[in-house]
Amino acid sequence: MSDAPDASGLAPSLDDLAALAEAAFAALPDDFRKMTGDVIFRVDDFAAKEVLDELGIEDAFELTGLYQGVDIGRRTLFDPSPQPSMIFLYRRPILDEWVDRGDVTLAELVSHVLVHEIGHHFGLSDDDIDAIEGIEAQPPLGASAVG
Numbered sequence: 001m002s003d004a005p006d007a008s009g010l011a012p013s014l015d016d017l018a019a020l021a022e023a024a025f026a027a028l029p030d031d032f033r034k035m036t037g038d039v040i041f042r043v044d045d046f047a048a049k050e051v052l053d054e055l056g057i058e059d060a061f062e063l064t065g066l067y068q069g070v071d072i073g074r075r076t077l078f079d080p081s082p083q084p085s086m087i088f089l090y091r092r093p094i095l096d097e098w099v100d101r102g103d104v105t106l107a108e109l110v111s112h113v114l115v116h117e118i119g120h121h122f123g124l125s126d127d128d129i130d131a132i133e134g135i136e137a138q139p140p141l142g143a144s145a146v147g
Contacts, residue, residue: 017091017110018043024111039069039085039121045092064093065113067120087117
C-alpha cells in the first residue's frame with residue numbers, strides 16, 4: 001500500500017493501516033520484537049467513548065494510539081494472569097495528523113505511533129520515549145496515552 005489514497009480517492013482502510021503496522025513491527029530489530037511478548041495489536045477508527053472519558057479526552061481526533069495493560073516492568077510472577085496487553089492504533093486520527101502535517105509518510109507516522117505505544121508496554125513514559133527518539137524539540141507525532 002502506498003502513502004497516498006488509492007486510485008479511487010479513498011482513504012486507507014483499517015486493513016491498510018493494519019498492514020502498515022505489521023510492516024513497521026516486522027522492520028523492528030528481532031530482539032526488540034521478541035521482548036514485546038504477547039502484546040496484541042488492533043486498529044480501530046477511533047477510541048471508544050469510555051476510553052476517551054477515562055483519559056479526559058474530549059476530541060477523539062486527539063488520540064492516535066493507546067497502550068492498555070500492565071507494562072512488563074510492573075509484572076511479577078505472583079500477580080494473577082493479567083489480561084493480554086493491547087496496543088490500539090486509531091485510523092482516523094492518524095490519517096488526519098498525516099494530512100495536517102504533510103511532512104511524514106503514512107508509514108512513518110504509523111511506525112512512530114506503534115513504537116511509541118510499544119514503549120509504554122516496556123514501562124516508558126512519553127518523555128522517555130521522546131528522549132529516545134530525539135524529538136524533544138520537534139512537534140509531537142501523534143498524541144498517545146497510557147491506559
